[in-house]
Amino acid sequence: MNKLFQGIAAAVNSKPKQIIMWILIATVLVGFGASKIKVDLGQETMISHDDPIYKATEEYQKKFGSDTLFILLSEKEGSLLSESTIKEIRVLQEDLKDINEIQTSFSYVNLLENSVNEAVMMRKTTQENLENTVSKAVKEAAEKGASPLEQQETAKRVQVQYLSELKEKYGTQxxxxxxxxxxxxxxxxxxxxxxxxxxxxxxxxxxxxxPQNGDHAMIIMKIKGGIPYSELPALVKKVEDNMNEASLEGIETKISGTPKIYGAIYNSMISDMSLMLGLSIVLMAIILFVIFPVKWRLLSLPVVLISLVWTIGIMGYLGVPMSMVTMAILPILIGLGTDFAIQFHNRYDEELKAGKHVKQAISESIRKMGPSVGIAVFSMTLGFITLLISKVPMIQHFGIMLSVGVIVSYSLSFVLMFAIFKLRDKEHVSHKTVAPSKVEHLMSKVAGRVIKRPIIIIVTGLLLAVAGFSMDHSLKIETNLENLMPQDAPELKELDSIREIVGGTNELTFMIKADDVTKTEVVQWMDRFQESQLENHPELEEGTSIVNAVKQGNNGKVPAEQAKIDMSLKRIPSELKENILSGDEKAASMSFSIGDMGMKEQKLLLDKMTKNMETPEGISIVPAGSQIINIESVGSMTENRHFSTLIGVAAIIAGLLAVYRSIKMALYPVIPILLVIGWSSGIMYLLNVEINPLTAVLGSLVLGIGSEFTILVTERYQEEREKGLNRDAALVKALSKTGRAITASGLTVIAGFSTLMFSDFVMLRSFGITTVLDTLLCLISALIILPAIIAVTDRKKEEINTGVKSE
Incomplete structure (x- = not known):
């Protein structure tokens, strides 16, 4: 290991210009990958392609379409039933069907047209049957010798009798x-x-x-499956353009539905990413300028931006999309990258102030800080990579790109910073030792007080952590995506206003398959299943399937005769039939509308509906559709968060044990961070911050970030011990020298996270608040709890004349 870092130091000292040039060239090449980045909010980022629900949803959407977009028509001065309005809606629906992304368009006008066709056909059939019946009766009467007058009376009698039979058969209809x-x-x-x-x-x-007894009407559009979410804003714009061109005088129109909501989220993500990136840079520049008093104190920022270009480029080449979760990576990596650069900059500045030549300062800094920060990055990566155990692809992507990002940031900052120092300072030699800064003096005081009262500090921290862990089970879980998106979005307000009129717009959908789903026994089973679900689960508002159409034409019952079922299905308008019955009649859709429920509640409801769901031989039923995927994936995001944290802890301990070959050294960096996780739960409870898909990964994030701080303190403590300092003197020296850098880097990480608090996304804003607090707690734990633990557990008595004695 030492030979590796000695070789890097030699290369930096001898060829700094070439190193910088090659890094810049590589940055351009890797940066091309950024053009391949796609923003994706689709189901591909929500659930594994191998999941049965994903496969069922793909099949379902090919047969019945995907999400629903709808136009609400409301009477103001005009009438929905006027001839002109009906005509314009017919034209509008024809134009909507010409949009490639729309699979079907259906409204009350289709039912009216269907009723006209049926009535015309019924009248024609009735008239033909009447004429045939009368003709037959008259002919029979004539054959029996009836006079012309008697034949006329027979005709009248048969006609009256026929009409009477029709009236009895069809009743009020x-x-x-x-x-x-x-x-x-x-x-x-x-x-x-x-x-x-x-x-x-x-x-x-x-x-x-x-809805509302005909005061309003809906045009319901089914979107084809597989439409990228990035194309949804353009689709909504096409629908709006068509709607605005329609001459619907006196009719107010509103467009809403899942595609419009996701389109709004997509647009907000693009603007949010630009805002967060800019704010991150500004805040870090301010912090570096104020609390990091070194030459070229802002150098970290351009170096980190180069690292960010590499990370985004690698994301593009690997095909990792930008999602609601992975978009949070940008400010996080800016913070962490600046953190690494500060550590290198601080140590180099320290070596120069100690009177060393530039070449010596670079070599010593690389030899000491390369392994120290490298071990910290290794530990961070172990914490982040445990996110791969998540079932949700976007969380896996988050873990992968955090891991890749910190490795890239460490590697580039490590080489590029020292190459720049070599060119900047050339052969400069510092001939005098500079007095300790105010921050170093403050850190020395902190260390001295911690050493005097370590037991009290540890017990206090432990009690607070236990209290926090006890509150964890009481934390609220927010998984409703509508509650996590920008709450002032016009699209969301519009959807809420529409729901006040039409009721719930969410649906739980199922796909039923059989050799022929229109067979009597299949339709009868579907009827029993649909009715039992509505009866057993009051949360369900309405069920929709071919059963409704069959019962509607048969006095509210499913007939035993196949012919009657076939006739009822033929009467369904084709625009509606495509949404509930596949063309080959081997699959049918059944949907249940639900009110405004959170994803957690929807998950519980779906589990109850599918529990012990048995079907007759030859019939299968599976939940499928985009809403089902949302329910399953959001549930998976918040499940097993404690398990993921425990795996991360075990991985970090195992990794540090392999590096240090000492249980005590492996536990030093981890124990203070475990306390932070407990404190974090307590603060979230007191601040009423809910667990959402992003805050659910906080455990892994805290482990990664916190372990870096604690490892750097531990490494510097060990370095000073190896120089012969006693325990207390080594702690004072470690905190005074690393405290400034850790405080500066901790605050820059906090600055990176704090930009998330300016996001319009509730999910990102909550994540920003908690990560800012957690990073601050990690900083406190590294500078106070860790030294207290070392003071209690490291009882070696070696002393040299340092002016500080071990207890």
Whole structure:
């Protein structure tokens, strides 16, 4: 290991210009990968491709479409049932179907058209049957010798009898048809008879399409599966353009639905990333300028930005997308990268002030800080990489890119900083030792007080951690994505206002498969399943499937005759049938609308619905669809967070044990951070900060960041002990020398995280608040708890004349 860092030092001292030049050239090449970065909010980032639900959803969306986009039409001065409005909606729907991303478009107008066609066909069939019946009766009467007058009476009698039988067969429906007159979209009486019952109430089959008894209406569009979320804003714009071109006089229109919400999230992410990047740089520049009094104190920033270009470029080449979770990487890596650069800069400055020649200062800094920070980065990577145990791809990507990012930042900062120092200082020699700074003096005082009262400090920290862990189970979990997105987004407010009119817009969807799902026994089983779910789970508002259409045409029951089922299915408008029945009739969709529920509640509901879900032989049913994926993935994000943290702790201890070959040295950096995790839970509880998909990974993040601080203190303590200082003197020297750098680097990391608090995303804002507090706690733990633990556990008595004696 020493030979490696000696070789790096020799290269930096002899060829600094070449090193800088090659790094810049490589930056340009690697940076091209940034152009390959895609922003993805789709189901590919939410759940593994190997998951059965993902595979079922892919099949489901190919057959029935994906998310739903809808237009709410509200009567103001105009009428939804006027001939002109109906005509314009027909034209609008035709234009919407021409949009490539839209699979189907359906509204009450389709039902009206279907009713007109059925009524015309029924009238034609009825008239033909009547004429045939009368003709047959008259012919039979004539054959029996009836006179022309008797034949006329027979015709009248048969006609009356036939109409009486129709009235008995179809009941009030027949009477309504008679009163409505000729079927047509230009006949107000006919339209009224189709939409409303005789008592003026809306017909049951139209309650979803025309909420609030027909004062409003919905145009429901099914989006094709596989549409990238980055294309959703453009899709919504196409729909808006078509809607604005329609001459819907006196009708107010609003567009909403999942595609519009995700489109809004996509646009907000793009603007948020730019804001956070800019704020990170400004805040770190201020902090470095104020609390890091060295020559070229802002040098860390351009070096870190080069590291960031490398990281983003690697993300692009690896095909890792930018998601709601991975977008948080940018300010995090800026903070951590600046942290590494500060450590190198501080040690080099310390060596120069100690009177060493530039070449010696670089060699000594590389020899001492290379392994120290390297071990810290190794430990951080072990903490971050445990995120790979998550079932959610975006969390896995977060762990991978944090690991790659810190390794890249360490490597580039390590080489580039010292190459720049070599060119800047050339052959400069510092001939005098500079007095300790105010920060060093303060750290010496802190160390002295910690050494005097280590037991009290440890017990206090331990009690606070226990209290925090006891509060952990009481933390609120927020998994509703709508509550985690920008709350002032017009799209969200619009959706809320629409829900006040139409009710819940979320659905739990299932795919039913059989050799033929229209067979009597399959439809009867679907009816039993749908009714039992609605009965057993009051959270479900309504069920929709082919069962509804079959029962609607058969007095609210599924008939035993296959012919009646087939006839009912033929009556379903094609635009609606595509959403609930596959073309080959081997698959059907069944959906249940639900109110405004959090993802956790939806997950519990889905689990109850699918528990012990048995089907007859030859029939299968699986939950599928984008909402199902959201439910499963968000649940997975918040599950096993304690397990992930324990795995991280075990990995770091194992890694440090391999490096140090000492249990005590492996535990020193970890124990203070375990206390921080407990403190963090307590603070989250007191501040009422909920656990969300991002704050759920805090344990791994705290382990990674905190262990770096504690390892640097531990390494410097060991270095001073190896020089012959006693325990107390070594602690004072370690804290006074590393304290300034750790404080500066800790504050820059905090600055990086603090930019997340300016995000419009509630999820990122909560994450920013907790990470700022946790990083501050890690800093306190490294500078106070760790020295107290060392003071209690390291009882070696070797002393030299340092002016400080061991207890």
């Amino acid at each position: 027949f009477e309504e048809m008679q009163k409505a007159g000729d079927p047509g979209l230009n006949n107000p009486a006919f339209i009224q008879s189709v939409i409303f019952k005789q008592n003026g109430d809306l017909r049951d089959e139209l309650t979803k399409l025309m």
